[in-house]
Amino acid sequence: MSDPYISVDRASKTYRTRSGEVEALRDLSFDMRRGELLSILGPSGCGKSTMLWAMSGLHPLTSGTVTINGRPVDRPRPETGMIFQQANLLPWKNVMQNILFPFEITGGSPGPHMDRIRSLIREVGLEGFEKKMPGELSGGMQQRVSIVRCLGYDPDVILMDEPFSALDAFTRDEMNELLQRLWMETGKTIVFVTHSISEALFLADRVAVLSPRPGRLSRIFEVPFPRPRSIDLTLTAGFADLALEVKHSIERSIPASAGGRS
Amino acid sequence: MSESLKERIPDFEQRSDASGSTLGGALSQPGLIRSGGQALAILAVAVLVIGGIEIWLRASGTESYIFPKPSEIGAALVDNFGLFWPHIVSTMTVLVTGFLIGSGIGLVLAATITQVPFIEKVITPYILLLVTTPMIALVPLLSAKLGYDSMSPRIIAVALASGPIVMINATTGFRRTDLGKIALARSYGASTIQLFTKIRFPMALPMIVVGLMMGAIMGLLTAVGAEMVGSSEGLGSRLLYYSARVQMDNFFAIIVILAAIGIIDYVIFTLIGRKWASWEA
Numbered sequence: 027m028s029d030p031y032i033s034v035d036r037a038s039k040t041y042r043t044r045s046g047e048v049e050a051l052r053d054l055s056f057d058m059r060r061g062e063l064l065s066i067l068g069p070s071g072c073g074k075s076t077m078l079w080a081m082s083g084l085h086p087l088t089s090g091t092v093t094i095n096g097r098p099v100d101r102p103r104p105e106t107g108m109i110f111q112q113a114n115l116l117p118w119k120n121v122m123q124n125i126l127f128p129f130e131i132t133g134g135s136p137g138p139h140m141d142r143i144r145s146l147i148r149e150v151g152l153e154g155f156e157k158k159m160p161g162e163l164s165g166g167m168q169q170r171v172s173i174v175r176c177l178g179y180d181p182d183v184i185l186m187d188e189p190f191s192a193l194d195a196f197t198r199d200e201m202n203e204l205l206q207r208l209w210m211e212t213g214k215t216i217v218f219v220t221h222s223i224s225e226a227l228f229l230a231d232r233v234a235v236l237s238p239r240p241g242r243l244s245r246i247f248e249v250p251f252p253r254p255r256s257i258d259l260t261l262t263a264g265f266a267d268l269a270l271e272v273k274h275s276i277e278r279s280i281p282a283s284a285g286g287r288s
Numbered sequence: 289m290s291e292s293l294k295e296r297i298p299d300f301e302q303r304s305d306a307s308g309s310t311l312g313g314a315l316s317q318p319g320l321i322r323s324g325g326q327a328l329a330i331l332a333v334a335v336l337v338i339g340g341i342e343i344w345l346r347a348s349g350t351e352s353y354i355f356p357k358p359s360e361i362g363a364a365l366v367d368n369f370g371l372f373w374p375h376i377v378s379t380m381t382v383l384v385t386g387f388l389i390g391s392g393i394g395l396v397l398a399a400t401i402t403q404v405p406f407i408e409k410v411i412t413p414y415i416l417l418l419v420t421t422p423m424i425a426l427v428p429l430l431s432a433k434l435g436y437d438s439m440s441p442r443i444i445a446v447a448l449a450s451g452p453i454v455m456i457n458a459t460t461g462f463r464r465t466d467l468g469k470i471a472l473a474r475s476y477g478a479s480t481i482q483l484f485t486k487i488r489f490p491m492a493l494p495m496i497v498v499g500l501m502m503g504a505i506m507g508l509l510t511a512v513g514a515e516m517v518g519s520s521e522g523l524g525s526r527l528l529y530y531s532a533r534v535q536m537d538n539f540f541a542i543i544v545i546l547a548a549i550g551i552i553d554y555v556i557f558t559l560i561g562r563k564w565a566s567w568e569a
Contacts, residue, residue, distance in 0.1 A: 084471055101477075108475045114468045117567040118490050131476040131486065159567060179476075 029096070030057035031215060032081070032183065037090035038240075039076050049240035050076045053090070056234055056243060063209055063216045065230035067223065069276065073241030074219045078185050081217060082108050094183060104132060107181035111188045113168035115160035121171050122156040128179035136178075143178040150174055150204060166197040170204075177208060186218045190225070199257045202228055206254060223269050223276075224260045227251075235272060237279035244279040247272055356537040364537035365544060372526065376545060379511055379522040382439055383549075386446025387507045391500055393447070394455030399484070402462035412459070418452035424513035431518035442514040442522070449510035450503035457499025461492030494565035501557035508550055 039051040050073035058064050066074045079085040081092050083102040092099040094106065107128075115124045125143060129136040136143065147153055150170040160168055169189060176184055190198045202225060209216055220226050226233045233247040247268070251259055259265050338358045345357045352360055365372075401408040423445045430441035469487050478486065515524025523542050530539040 082475055084474060102475045104477055106475070108472070110468055110472065112468055114472045116469065116487075116490070118493075118565075127486075128476045131473055131478045131482055161567065 031060035031062075031095060032058040032217075033091075033093040034077070034081070035091045035093070037077060037080060037092065038088050039073065039080065039085075040088045051080075051087075052240040052242050054236070054241060054243050055090075056246065058215060058217070060215055061213045063218065063229055063231050065226035065233045066217065066219045066236060067226040067233050067272070067276070068221065068236035068241065069238050069280065070221060072236040072238050074221075074236055075187050077236075077241065078108075078187050078217060078219045081183075082106055082185050084108075105182045107176040107179060107184050109169075109172055109176050109184065109186045109189045111191055113160070113165070113172040115168055115171055115175075117160050120157050120159055121152060121163070124160065124171055125175045125178050127175060139178060139180060142180070143174065146174045146177055146208075149208070164197075166193050166201065169193065169201065173205070173208070177212065177214075181214070183215045183217070186216065188219055188221065191220070191222070198225070203257055205229065210253060223272050224265075227265065227269055227272065228255060228257070228260055233272065235275050235279065245275045247275075353534045353536055356540055360537040361540040361544065365541040368538055368541065372523075372542065372545060375521060375523050375526050375542075378439070379515065379524070380549070382442040382446055382514075382522065383504075383507050383511045385439075386443040386511065387450045387504055389443070390447030390449070390451030390507070391454040391503050394451040394453075394499075394503070395458050395496065398455045398458035398462055399489075402459055408459065408463075415452050415455055415459075418448060419456060422513075423449040423510050424517060427514040427518040436518065437520065439521075441518055442511060445514045446507045446511050450507035453506055454496075454499040454503040457502065458492060458496045461495030461499075462488055464491055464495070466491060494561065497557060497561040497565050501554065501561075504553045504557065505550060508546070508553065512546060 034054060034056050037051055037054040039049075041048045041050055054073075054077060056064075066077060068074045076085070080087045081094070081099060083099045083106065086100070094103070099106075116127065119127065125147070126136050129139075147156065150173060152167070152170055152174065155163065155167065160171070163171070172189075190201045193201060206229060218226070218229055227247075227249055230249055233249060235244045235247065236242065237244040249268070251265070342358045345355060356364075397411075401411055426448070427441055427445050430444055431438075434440050465488060469491070470483060473483055473487050511522065512524035512527070515522035516528055519525050523546055526542045527539060530536070530542065
């Protein structure tokens with residue numbers, strides 16, 4: 027096997043808060059190949075977002091390293107794009123200005139990217155909305171804008187922090203199918219953090235299950251279903267069996283003293 | 289009706305800074321006239337009130353030195369405008385200069401101290417002291433030091449009155465940092481200066497415009513007050529001058545001019561708010 031594209035090596039993170047130290051991650055290691063879609067799955071507070079933010083270079087690890095394409099991550103890098111839980115659009119800019127915001131920061135010219143950006147806008151169904159302000163859009167539409175903003179800028183790696191968790195179930199299914207389509211077309215390497223088992227299994231090539239705080243790797247599942255996957259897949263028996271297995275592995279990773287469910 | 293039924297989509301940002309949007313909401317008040325019908329109704333009220341006062345004063349035979357008729361005030365305004373003009377210029381010079389100095393310093397200070405929470409906490413009580421102390425009180429002292437006919441005591445008083453209000457509002461605006469948006473900009477490698485110009489400043493803008501509007505109104509009050517206690521120039525000095533001579537038509541004409549300046553101030557900042565901060569409606 028060739029060198030991994032992304033390599034996380036014994037990542038640990040301890041937060042210092044007023045009430046003492048909180049260990050969020052302990053010795054988490056995993057590798058990803060280029061073009062892979064990996065889901066990080068776990069209960070609330072298992073440190074999965076912490077892991078993602080460390081991969082983005084926004085929050086440093088206490089110890090351990092993240093290496094992307096042979097270079098250790100120590101600060102935010104232009105090859106890495108991030109999509110947040112909230113669409114995080116700038117309310118004083120219209121849809122198109124929001125989509126071009128990354129170029130405004132880096133000082134790069136959006137010119138060579140415009141054709142691709144326009145086709146992305148068409149693909150996610152934002153055509154005709156370019157001049158609208160974010161406040162005029164629904165939550166799902168806002169998140170579409172934030173996806174185009176990230177893809178339009180053409181990063182190699184996309185880090186997604188529970189991007190669809192604030193959306194209703196139907197919009198969420200729609201967005202998952204859309205994301206799969208965009209991923210298959212663009213071949214980006216995507217890390218997708220979620221606490222939804224079915225979302226993780228629907229989207230990912232592999233699902234990394236984290237144990238509760240401190241977050242450690244409890245198991246990695248290979249997801250065998252062929253692509254393109256349809257949302258109907260989530261209602262089949264094979265999918266349910268795998269989901270149940272994942273669920274049990276999460277429950278086993280939760281110590282009895284912690285109360286079981288969260 | 290259609291506006292009240294318009295679907296509002298709540299999101300995290302709107303919920304997280306609810307305290308800010310109530311203050312910022314001052315900008316989205318229906319301050320400017322939206323339709324011809326509204327304008328006509330407003331005009332009708334003015335005609336009714338002014339006409340009513342005119343008729344009542346005529347019917348009751350009230351003497352002009354007690355309460356001049358609106359028609360006499362109007363005539364004084366037109367006839368004596370040449371006499372008023374130098375004082376309008378004087379007041380406006382004091383107001384604009386003092387306001388620019390005060391709000392400029394206030395804005396720079398607000399932008400700087402909000403970068404360092406400790407300094408912000410130390411300075412804020414003193415700024416509050418400046419906001420709550422009536423700066424007119426300083427004018428006699430300043431006049432004694434800098435000269436009775438000099439403009440500088442009045443300019444200083446206006447700057448001291450408007451600056452702290454601008455600063456307090458701008459500070460509130462700059463403090464409203466949305467960590468998600470900061471993280472977004474940083475993820476593209478934004479510098480500290482870019483974080484300020486691209487995120488913090490536009491986020492704070494609605495509060496800044498509200499602060500500027502309040503600062504300008506406080507500045508006008510202070511300018512007039514300062515002219516009443518410490519100057520022979522300016523519209524404030526004319527109020528004393530005409531009331532002492534029982535020229536009530538001229539006295540009220542000055543009040544009309546002052547009201548007009550206040551309204552112009554309000555309209556200017558409402559328009560600025562519409563243009564630059566309308567996203568927070």
